[in-house]
Amino acid sequence: MKALVFIAALLACCAGFARADYQVGDHLAKPAKPSAHGAYQEIDWDALMPKDWDPIKELKATDLGMMRDGDPRANALLLKMQELWEKAPVEASLDGKRIRIPGFMVPLDEAKGKVSEFLLVPYFGACIHVPPPPANQIIHVVPDKPVAGHHMMDAVWVNGTLRTIRSQTRAGMGMASAGYRLEAQSIEPYKQK
Numbered sequence: 509m510k511a512l513v514f515i516a517a518l519l520a521c522c523a524g525f526a527r528a529d530y531q532v533g534d535h536l537a538k539p540a541k542p543s544a545h546g547a548y549q550e551i552d553w554d555a556l557m558p559k560d561w562d563p564i565k566e567l568k569a570t571d572l573g574m575m576r577d578g579d580p581r582a583n584a585l586l587l588k589m590q591e592l593w594e595k596a597p598v599e600a601s602l603d604g605k606r607i608r609i610p611g612f613m614v615p616l617d618e619a620k621g622k623v624s625e626f627l628l629v630p631y632f633g634a635c636i637h638v639p640p641p642p643a644n645q646i647i648h649v650v651p652d653k654p655v656a657g658h659h660m661m662d663a664v665w666v667n668g669t670l671r672t673i674r675s676q677t678r679a680g681m682g683m684a685s686a687g688y689r690l691e692a693q694s695i696e697p698y699k700q701k
Contacts, residue, residue, distance in 0.1 A: 529663070530612075530632040530661070530663070531632065532631075532632055532633035533631055533632065533633060534631060534632040535553075535630060535631045535632075536610045536611065536612075536630075536663055536698060536700075537700050538552050546667075547606055548606045548607055548608035548667045548668075549605060549606065549607055549608065550607070550608045550609070551602075551607050551608070551609055552609070553609070553611070553630040553645060555599065555602070556598065556599055556602070556644050556645060556647075556687070556688065557596075557597075557599065557642075557644050557645070558597050558598070558599050558644075561596065561597055561644070563593070563596065563642055566585070566588060566589060566592060567585075567589070570585060592642075593640075593641070593642040593643060593685075594642075594643055594685040595643065595685075596642035596643040596644040596645070596687060597644060597687075598643075598644050598672045598674075598687040598688060599644070599672075600672055602670050602672065602688075603670065603671060603672040604669065604670070604671070605669070605670050606667075606668070606669055606670075607667070607668070607669075607670050607690070608665060608666070608667045609628070609647070609665070609666055609690075610663065610664065610665050610666075610698050611628040611629055611630055611647070611663075611664065611666070612628070612629050612630075612631065612632050612633075612634065612661050612662070612663055612664075613626050613627075613628065613649075613658055613659070613660070613661065613662045613663075613664050614626055614627040614628075614629060614634070614635045614660065614661070614684075615658070615659070615660060616648075616677055616678070619654075621656050621657075622654035622655060622656045623651070623654060623655050623656075623658055624650075624651065624654040625648070625649065625650050625651070626649050626658075627646055627647065627648060627649070627677060627684060627686060628646075628647040628649050628664070628666055628690065629641060629645070629646055629647075630645050632661055632663075633661070634646075635684045640683075640684040640685070642687075643674065643685040643686060643687035644687040644688070645687075646684055646685065646686040646687060646688070647666075647670075647686060647687075647688045647689070647690045648673075648675045648677060648686035648688065648689045648690070649666055649668070649689075649690045649692050649695075650689065650690070650691055650692065651692040651695060652691070652692065652693055655695050658695065662697070662698075663697070663698035664695050664696065664697060664698050665695070665696050665697075665698055665699075666690060666692050666694075666695050667692065667693050667694045667695075668690045668691045668692035668693050668694075669690070669691045669693075670688055670689075670690050671688065671689040671690070671691065672687070672688060673688070673689040674686065674687055675689060
């Protein structure tokens with residue numbers, strides 16, 4: 509429970525960033541049962557994390573309720589968490605798979621209204637403010653051709669070939685480590701089934 513409070517506190521720092529459809533921290537609805545969509549296997553964000561990886565393992569031994577603002581232990585813990593999340597392990601079995609996944613778009617390279625690369629993130633507001641999600645929850649998307657009509661934090665479906673290639677990108681107010689690269693063949697607005 510305290511881990512959720514910690515994560516909620518991280519999200520609360522950017523509570524002013526919202527759109528009519530979503531609030532900071534909102535996730536897109538999970539498919540009831542991931543399915544095949546043409547040549548692509550629909551997956552959810554949990555599939556990107558190895559089953560034995562615990563993203564809040566380091567927090568479990570810490571009594572966050574005993575820490576106050578400015579506590580050096582809290583600052584040290586945050587730095588340790590950021591380092592661990594940057595190195596978050598990927599699910600190697602997904603390398604080379606043709607997948608379909610929904611998420612929120614964080615453009616990295618945009619010119620003349622067309623986005624030529626972006627980060628796909630699991631919740632609204634991720635990578636706009638520091639800290640970003642774990643690396644295995646950030647996908648660096650490179651479309652086969654630039655796409656028009658998409659903007660910061662648009663909810664989209666992306667179809668393509670997933671690679672377990674890490675990259676460091678500049679997003680929002682800082683750096684974000686992406687654990688995956690998605691060679692996108694198509695990007696479309698998110699619509700729940």
